[in-house]
């Protein structure tokens with residue numbers, strides 16, 4: 001197919017990777033972001049092999065890794081703080097500041113020739129090949145990429161939603177400053193990610209930069225005492241008494257106005273495209289965050305789309321090829337990340353048994369199957385990090 005012009009909705013992981021990959025394949029590209037700036041939250045994104053291949057293909061892997069921390073091990077602890085399992089983090093040792101990655105992708109997209117327009121709100125997309133903006137402009141185009149996030153208006157407008165499966169769980173991401181003694185501890189015993197489960201609540205935290213911890217709290221949606229902004233340290237300490245001082249710090253030091261509890265959901269579409277519009281990222285296939293693969297899949301599917309559009313004779317054939325190739329991988333991760341989340345609802349003895357089952361090679365392999373996948377369209381040989 002001859003390169004043409006693409007209008008991309010959303011400057012998140014999916015939209016920016018689509019912009020780079022299409023621009024590199026000769027397309028003219030414009031990205032519309034409704035906010036006045038790139039997304040500001042600095043949460044920890046786990047870098048798996050699939051992402052590393054993409055960053056490496058774009059020549060930005062080293063720069064990406066410079067914006068985060070290498071984590072040496074992951075300790076699972078019980079409600080009293082006893083370590084029940086310790087694992088090396090060979091598979092995805094890096095946690096990187098989200099804002100840092102997004103800024104690098106945007107810079108790379110501009111270098112490839114893409115235009116990024118802020119305060120540009122897309123109100124609708126026409127399958128015949130056009131988008132309409134809130135200021136009344138209509139922009140004809142050869143390809144629309146709708147990467148407008150979990151509440152995608154374009155997906156809704158096109159009637160593409162098949163399932164929206166609400167989980168029983170919700171979560172919030174925050175960052176808090178690290179203390180000098182915590183930073184010094186890294187040199188003595190290595191950087192550690194702590195994961196604790198109790199009473200259907202989960203706490204996961206690790207350094208995301210030298211000066212900050214990234215924290216992910218999850219609980220059931222009915223646990224209204226726990227799911228508050230800011231959190232109540234007494235409520236959380238009932239499940240994890242040894243973490244009380246940490247909960248106080250979270251309450252006092254996190255940027256709560258910027259932090260929202262998200263009710264986890266799985267999105268599945270009837271199909272990933274309509275006419276000249278491709279839908280990708282959370283808009284097409286949101287998933288609970290337990291396997292830390294939402295952003296990875298948004299990027300993989302964006303790159304895969306550009307590759308399919310480049311290789312196929314026309315847009316229709318490209319979309320068919322793209323969805324056939326990528327969708328089974330995405331749905332695999334959606335299933336396994338939901339399964340991981342259900343651990344929270346198991347009674348205590350079963351939970352312990354399940355943690356052991358997860359160590360079985362076949363089960364462990366299912367969790368990381370797509371994280372280890374080499375994305376279609378990636379040109380990197382073998383990223384050096386993993």
Ligand SMILES: Cc1cc2nc3c(=O)[nH]c(=O)nc-3n(C[C@H](O)[C@H](O)[C@H](O)COP(=O)(O)OP(=O)(O)OC[C@H]3O[C@@H](n4cnc5c(N)ncnc54)[C@H](O)[C@@H]3O)c2cc1C
Nearest residue numbers: 010012013014034122148149281282289292293294295296
């Ligand atoms: C609690 C939690 C923890 C998570 N942890 C991880 C993790 O560790 N690793 C990981 O890989 N993933 C994680 N995720 C998932 C990850 O955040 C998403 O999968 C990822 O951000 C999806 O990228 P996207 O580009 O599809 O959408 P988004 O990042 O949501 O980007 C969409 C963009 O589109 C813009 N937009 C929306 N509508 C319009 C419009 N009409 N016009 C113009 N612009 C528009 C938005 O402003 C936004 O900038 C987590 C999610 C949650 C809720």
